[in-house]
Amino acid sequence: MPKHFFVLGLDPLRQAYVECVRNAEEYRFHPLLDFEEVVLADTYPYDELLHKAERQLREFPEPIAGILGHWDFPTSVLLAHLGEKFGLRSATLRAVLKCEHKYWSRLEQQAALPGWTPVFCAINPFAESPREQLTIDYPLWLKPIKAHSSFLGFRIENDGEFLRALEAIRGEIRRYGDAFNQALAHTDVPAKVGEVDGNWCIAEEIISGKQCGIEGSMLDGKYRVHGIVDTVKDSRNWSFTRYEYPSVWPRQAQQKICDAGEKLLRHIGFDNSPFGIEFFWDDQKNALKVLEINTRISQSHSDQFIKVHGVSNHQVPLDLALGRMPDLSECHGKYRCAAKFMLRRYSDTRVEKLPGEAEIRAAESSIPDSKVILTIDQGQRLSEKLNQDSYSFEIANILLGAQSQSELLESYHRLADRLHFEFSDGASPEEFQFNRVRY
Incomplete structure (x- = not known):
């Protein structure tokens, strides 16, 4: 009999990733909640989504082997919450909330890895005098306690920028903050976190250097890293331009972040779940810092795992749900490296014309196994897009595989140059964002 898995917010693109696992014919994958309501919605009524998912699962007539997830909040928290309710193998809700709450997570990081944790403080954006709450100097990052994709995250250089950022944050922070507060109400928040909830912010010292993330597993107390992905920003260090796999960091730096990840997760009590932890490495000072903890695999990395290993990283939560420690060492794909590139614009404008279907297919056919995914609509103003960084x-x-990093980067530029966009301001994607620097 096939084993049944539910996948939160499953859509056609990610359906292909989910099905790219070993012995896929042995499993059946069912969507749990709609993609539009857990990813593209204007608001995320957490308790309502939780109850709707519960009803769907209880009405299913067959045994459920597990629930898979690859999106950020709210699905990342729903994953653990539903796992607890249905007795499925997963991290506890409390452990996940420790990681997802940026301030609570920093407190845990400070306790486990004090030398790896940036200086930080909590900020109530609705306070009468929010500037008085700052205990760190400029420049700093200001971001909500709960958001993702750099939404409402600002680099702050002075008081004027701080106040302008808070004005923008106050207008939109409740989109995630209210839902996260509903999730927090299902656990006991410790006194050290205090009144800092989803509608607060965290201010942090600027950490710089190369960014990298580990993806791995915890299974009944056993820890394993199955992949290390480089996160590369543009030449101004503003926005992400690609996720590149495998990492090109030196072996000693990779080993340090793997060891640090284990220490941190054991301290938090995180178990029986996949994870992803982001780090910064200042190679000039040989200093490493924790950026954030994710409590899931990333769908942004799935295509890279398929190209390099021959299976998606969905193999990981599937194995964990069945009580097996994931091992991708014996999986072999067609390419030695792969990347997801993010083509960007840096100023707001209206989309007048997009590459047509024939143009996209022609561009893809020029490079084997490449894929182009448009993330905007014709006639749309870019600022109308949800979940954008600041x-x-x-x-x-643009998804690509190659046999070397140099081939990967050249293929990207060659394919990107074949895509023709027209915007109301007459400009093209800014050249500086491509970032040709090889690490």
């Missing part, structure tokens, strides 16, 4: 607008994703 400095740029993602207009397309």
